[in-house]
Amino acid sequence: MDARLNFLEAPIVPPAGDEPPVVRLRHFTRRFGDNTILSDLNLDIAPGEFVALLGRSGSGKTTLLRTLAGLDSAEDQDVTVPNSRAVVFQDARLLPWKKVWRNVALGLRGGDIKDRALSALDEVGLAHRVDAWPLTLSGGEAQRVALARALVREPKLLLLDEPFAALDALTRIKMHRLVLDLWRAHRPAVLMVTHDVDEAVALADRILVLDAGRICAQDRIAIPRGERGELARPYREKFLRILEGSAPSDAVIPFPAGGHQ
Numbered sequence: 350m351d352a353r354l355n356f357l358e359a360p361i362v363p364p365a366g367d368e369p370p371v372v373r374l375r376h377f378t379r380r381f382g383d384n385t386i387l388s389d390l391n392l393d394i395a396p397g398e399f400v401a402l403l404g405r406s407g408s409g410k411t412t413l414l415r416t417l418a419g420l421d422s423a424e425d426q427d428v429t430v431p432n433s434r435a436v437v438f439q440d441a442r443l444l445p446w447k448k449v450w451r452n453v454a455l456g457l458r459g460g461d462i463k464d465r466a467l468s469a470l471d472e473v474g475l476a477h478r479v480d481a482w483p484l485t486l487s488g489g490e491a492q493r494v495a496l497a498r499a500l501v502r503e504p505k506l507l508l509l510d511e512p513f514a515a516l517d518a519l520t521r522i523k524m525h526r527l528v529l530d531l532w533r534a535h536r537p538a539v540l541m542v543t544h545d546v547d548e549a550v551a552l553a554d555r556i557l558v559l560d561a562g563r564i565c566a567q568d569r570i571a572i573p574r575g576e577r578g579e580l581a582r583p584y585r586e587k588f589l590r591i592l593e594g595s596a597p598s599d600a601v602i603p604f605p606a607g608g609h610q
């Protein structure tokens with residue numbers, strides 16, 4: 350059995366169908382000079398939905414994530430994103446001269462900011478490292494701090510830009526478990542950029558594939574997370590083929606009907 354799937358047992362409430370989307374892009378285009386990087390893109394993400402974004406290098410994934418994060422100008426385009434959003438990058442980007450808890454508390458206001466930071470660090474399993482200096486943390490611990498710093502703000506939209514790509518395989522599996530636990534507890538909508546098809550299939554409600562600035566394929570993973578071992582293999586194979594450019598983008602693989610709790 351695939352070890353990374355053992356932890357995915359708890360039931361998941363599917364995204365509410367009637368609420369307005371947290372993210373809404375219509376006919377979004379982004380050019381750098383003469384290069385069109387994102388082209389006429391339409392995208393909705395529902396509240397609490399976990400979306401993975403795959404695509405070959407240079408397909409525009411980070412450009413899209415930066416747009417949703419407000420780090421790239423969207424000019425007068427039709428883009429709806431919540432003000433309440435947070436980003437976790439591949440590197441934790443902690444301030445080395447501030448202790449761990451102060452990194453988490455950065456920018457928070459109010460009398461209880463230390464308590465909130467400590468509680469977030471407890472949630473990511475770092476209660477014992479709150480007074481540590483960032484440079485003494487392992488890569489996995491630093492990413493846990495980055496997750497705590499994001500979630501302490503209770504974002505409606507959590508943007509993850511290859512957050513586990515630099516970690517070893519075992520740490521990555523632990524981080525998958527943690528990110529799902531945090532997602533269940535806080536229910537942000539998530540957009541996670543990844544190169545890892547297995548990661549996308551294990552974690553997401555829905556997978557999008559970007560190719561040359563367009564969404565060339567997408568699918569819902571209609572299998573409960575706790576049962577995605579062998580059952581999800583056709584999804585992995587399908588998305589790998591799409592990424593390798595050997596499958597038509599509308600390839601359909603039959604699955605039993607049903608929800609994706």
Ligand SMILES: Nc1ncnc2c1ncn2[C@@H]1O[C@H](COP(=O)(O)OP(=O)(O)OP(=O)(O)O)[C@@H](O)[C@H]1O
Nearest residue numbers: 381382386404405406407408409410411412413544
């Ligand atoms: N500020 C910029 N100025 C000019 N070109 C840019 C800029 N940012 C990105 N690009 C170009 O846009 C294209 C898409 O880049 P982007 O980083 O979004 O791709 P990506 O899918 O995230 O790639 P990777 O998987 O390698 O991170 C690339 O060709 C890149 O060179």
